Amino acid sequence: MEKIEQLERPKSVAVPEPTIRRMPQYLHFVKALHEQGEPFVSSTTIARMLRLDSTQVVKDMSYTGITGRTRVGFSTEELLHAIENFLGYNRKHEAFLVGAGYLGSALIQYNGFRDSGFKIVAAFDTDKKKIGTEIHGVPVFSLEKFRDLASRLHINIGIITTPAGVAQSIADLMVVWGIKAIWNFAPVAISVPENIIVQDTHIYSNLAVIINKLGQSNNR
Amino acid sequence: MEKIEQLERPKSVAVPEPTIRRMPQYLHFVKALHEQGEPFVSSTTIARMLRLDSTQVVKDMSYTGITGRTRVGFSTEELLHAIENFLGYNRKHEAFLVGAGYLGSALIQYNGFRDSGFKIVAAFDTDKKKIGTEIHGVPVFSLEKFRDLASRLHINIGIITTPAGVAQSIADLMVVWGIKAIWNFAPVAISVPENIIVQDTHIYSNLAVIINKLGQSNNR
Numbered sequence: 387m388e389k390i391e392q393l394e395r396p397k398s399v400a401v402p403e404p405t406i407r408r409m410p411q412y413l414h415f416v417k418a419l420h421e422q423g424e425p426f427v428s429s430t431t432i433a434r435m436l437r438l439d440s441t442q443v444v445k446d447m448s449y450t451g452i453t454g455r456t457r458v459g460f461s462t463e464e465l466l467h468a469i470e471n472f473l474g475y476n477r478k479h480e481a482f483l484v485g486a487g488y489l490g491s492a493l494i495q496y497n498g499f500r501d502s503g504f505k506i507v508a509a510f511d512t513d514k515k516k517i518g519t520e521i522h523g524v525p526v527f528s529l530e531k532f533r534d535l536a537s538r539l540h541i542n543i544g545i546i547t548t549p550a551g552v553a554q555s556i557a558d559l560m561v562v563w564g565i566k567a568i569w570n571f572a573p574v575a576i577s578v579p580e581n582i583i584v585q586d587t588h589i590y591s592n593l594a595v596i597i598n599k600l601g602q603s604n605n606r
Numbered sequence: 607m608e609k610i611e612q613l614e615r616p617k618s619v620a621v622p623e624p625t626i627r628r629m630p631q632y633l634h635f636v637k638a639l640h641e642q643g644e645p646f647v648s649s650t651t652i653a654r655m656l657r658l659d660s661t662q663v664v665k666d667m668s669y670t671g672i673t674g675r676t677r678v679g680f681s682t683e684e685l686l687h688a689i690e691n692f693l694g695y696n697r698k699h700e701a702f703l704v705g706a707g708y709l710g711s712a713l714i715q716y717n718g719f720r721d722s723g724f725k726i727v728a729a730f731d732t733d734k735k736k737i738g739t740e741i742h743g744v745p746v747f748s749l750e751k752f753r754d755l756a757s758r759l760h761i762n763i764g765i766i767t768t769p770a771g772v773a774q775s776i777a778d779l780m781v782v783w784g785i786k787a788i789w790n791f792a793p794v795a796i797s798v799p800e801n802i803i804v805q806d807t808h809i810y811s812n813l814a815v816i817i818n819k820l821g822q823s824n825n826r
Contacts, residue, residue, distance in 0.1 A: 403815060406814050407808065407811035407815060410793045410813075410814050414770035414794065415770060415771070418771045473817060473818065474817045479817055479820075492712035493712070496712045499813065502810070502814075504817070567819065567820050573630045575631070575657050575658070583819045583823070585813075588627065588630070589807060590630035591626075592789060592806075593630075593722060593724055594627060594630050594693050595626050596789055598692075598694065599803045600786060600803060602620070603786060
């Protein structure tokens with residue numbers, strides 16, 4: 387894992403990963419409250435609604451730099467902005483995707499990322515039938531164009547939605563081509579230098595657990 | 607978590623969840639080898655290619671009931687069938703999905719599940735504009751039809767792709783309506799009775815970690 391220096395800006399404090407993973411939950415909940423016209427929310431309410439420990443919620447909130455007021459709690463509007471700022475959702479995050487198959491296309495078509503400032507701006511594939519086409523307005527290029535385009539567009543997030551067998555080679559290339567964070571959807575563990583950020587979303591693994599456990603309960 | 611009894615059939619042995627989560631990796635790798643015409647593969651090779659510990663691979667393989675041969679290892683064909691059988695991919699697994707938004711539609715359109723016997727056969731929503739339409743051939747029904755259809759079609763897997771705010775109510779309804787396993791894509795923790803299987807795929811959490819860590823490395 388990367389070494390993180392303590393800097394003065396709150397954003398540079400190393401935040402525990404479980405805290406970061408809970409932030410989108412908080413954001414969705416607080417946004418809903420704010421849209422319903424609720425002016426305040428307490429950490430106790432957040433904890434109860436999201437089924438979390440209330441001490442944990444207080445600690446998580448402290449990382450956003452916000453402080454609640456006695457009795458009323460947090461202003462939902464302030465909290466919303468504090469969490470969005472913490473998550474960096476008020477900035478643009480552009481990504482390149484390699485592997486324009488079913489999953490890649492599904493991710494491109496999925497507009498749920500819009501609010502996070504995250505956008506897949508180009509897809510890459512080795513299949514000549516896909517190169518030159520568009521998926522929901524996102525162009526599909528030959529893999530050879532990746533390096534040049536990534537450099538010109540200052541892209542530092544790469545998404546892998548290739549078959550398992552080529553995922554590691556693609557990850558290796560991405561690192562050489564200047565990608566700083568890899569989001570891997572291929573059903574295989576990839577290995578990268580320590581300074582590269584990797585997040586795995588293994589949809590197949592979740593499915594395997596569901597099917598296996600269902601099989602067990604049916605056999606009982 | 608559900609209580610699992612030790613039965614005589616190998617499938618009913620409680621297999622550690624990390625083992626189950628690795629199985630799709632093994633499957634993809636062995637399938638690729640088999641398609642390339644490789645007759646045998648050793649656990650050492652599997653371990654090296656998937657960057658796993660070789661003792662772990664041997665242990666994982668033992669759960670599939672297969673035994674390797676001295677020097678040559680496993681027959682790729684036998685291993686392929688053993689893993690598919692272990693994972694239950696040779697059976698049909700039909701699921702209902704609630705929340706026919708962007709993510710729900712993306713999952714329905716994603717054909718990558720075909721090999722696993724897994725299929726989303728119907729979607730449900732409360733939005734009148736969506737009810738009565740089809741997403742890639744999958745009909746979208748009013749939520750009220752869920753119970754009756756689930757019972758008639760013997761559906762025991764429910765997928766939640768709703769906004770965070772309603773995910774828990776949908777989970778509660780699914781349990782009452784006879785669903786045994788819930789695959790939750792909403793960015794919120796859901797709480798269900800102990801005998802219900804739950805798997806969370808929180809895509810937003812992965813994204814939050816990537817963006818946060820990238821922000822930190824840019825600040826260094």
